[in-house]
Amino acid sequence: MQFAFFGSSLVSAYWNGAATYYRGLLKALAARGHSVAFYEPDAFERQAHRDIDDPDWARVTVFQPDAEGLQRSLDAAASADVVVKFSGVGVLDRELEQAVVDMKRPNRTVLFWDVDAPATLDSIFADPADPLRHQIPRYDAVMTYGGGEAVVSAYEKLGAKACLPIYNAVDPATHHRVEPEDRFRTDLAFLGNRLPDREARVEEFFLNPAAKLPERRFLLGGNGWADKPMSSNIDYIGHVYTRDHNALNSSALAVLNINRESMARYGASPPTRIFEAAGAAACIVTDAWEGIEQFLEPDREILLAATGDEVAAHVEALDPERARAIGDAACRRVLAAHTYSHRAEQLEAILEGREALQEAI
Structure with missing residues (x-):
């Protein structure tokens, strides 16, 4: 055709x-x-x-x-x-x-x-x-x-x-695990542009947990956040080109997904970022929304957070071994069923x- x-x-x-x-x-x-x-x-x-x-x-x-x-x-x-x-x-x-x-x-x-x-x-x-x-x-x-x-x-x-x-x-030829890079090493990374129906949720699920965990490092990528007040333990790096997504996903201890308000309300809307990160065997933390289990199994292949406090708790509890196990399980799942x-x-x-x-x- x-x-x-x-x-x-x-x-x-x-x-x-x-x-x-x-x-x-x-x-x-x-x-x-x-x-x-x-x-x-x-x-x-x-x-x-x-x-x-x-x-x-x-x-x-x-x-x-x-x-x-x-x-x-x-x-x-x-x-x-x-x-x-x-x-x-x-x-x-x-x-x-x-x-x-x-x-x-x-x-x-x-x-x-x-x-x-x-x-x-x-x-x-x-x-x-x-x-x-x-x-x-x-x-x-x-x-x-x-x-x-x-x-x-x-x-x-x-x-x-x-x-x-x-x-x-996921396209496994495009999104896959690579060697970690120091510039992207962090405890929790979030990548997303600043949009009206995303901003409040980014405050709740990313900025607030970062402020509560001053000893941890956070990384924020995406357009539009330069003038947004944020704690000093957040590294804001601006627009991240797609050629760098694998390195970011492979370098962070965990990668955060935050659905925009409307997507979370309707549910069953897994964004591209989830599959990109899973293809790179990243440990993903996502805001909770209905239908996620159709794509990745909670607690084994992905971590769910209903509040910013739960995001902070996941970051505090994670160690490299558990993060790698969750990321590897997510990668196996998407390669088997979601390419x-x-x-x-x-x-x-x-x-x-x-x-x-x-x-x-």
Whole structure:
């Protein structure tokens, strides 16, 4: 099949947390013999902060974020069998949502693929005039990278013909254990950009535990935190390029995941960071949310924390031997059941009619 994807960026993870997901899934599709094209706007300085060159497994087109640039990309995508509009492109989202659904043909499948379904759904239900509300029933299906039954039910209420989660996963060729590096040695590392519905949870699950454990070292990576008050035992290192993620995950005693508020509320939304860290055999501590056991077993493959105090307790109790055992168990689990090869096979099955989509379109 020929796939055409419209998304935020395949080649840059700068203010673009979905990049790992795009890369893993599209690379796996290409490995299964499919043709992959990705169209992304030149926006938000992403091209100036590229993490990778254009890959050999996808044709990348960077278009100017205006009507002419968009139309050229739509014309180029017209030969595809499957056209996908990812959520959160950042510019021209409304125009793309309309244009892609208008490309629907008897021999062409059009999909809306939501990489932040909790936030999208909250926005739609808060605004009866949201144009996407009226376009969802026209798409052949809505795909999501998380959310479980709560997200599926919400999209079905909006008239989606089908809503099918394709969860985050790991590409073991990209995310794996490496030799530790002194610059990333710490007791607890957290990597995430500063966003409105994340900030309070970062205070609760990271900044407060750090303040309570002044003898421990903490490391904070991501954009936007430079002016945030924090205790002196936190090393803030700014944006961490994807080429350094393995080293960070392999060097810290433990790695913290904090879901944004909306994702935690819906549950069943494991972010890319969990699978990246598990692929590197990191000991992961995560804020507790419903559905985590579908992916990793609590206490054996991942540590759960319902409060910041519980994060602090995990850090105090961990030693290198136990941290390594938990990380190794997580790595074994994701390699066995949660790679992007598994996800690509699932998508292939859906599009070929071996799952619910065929009945819906």
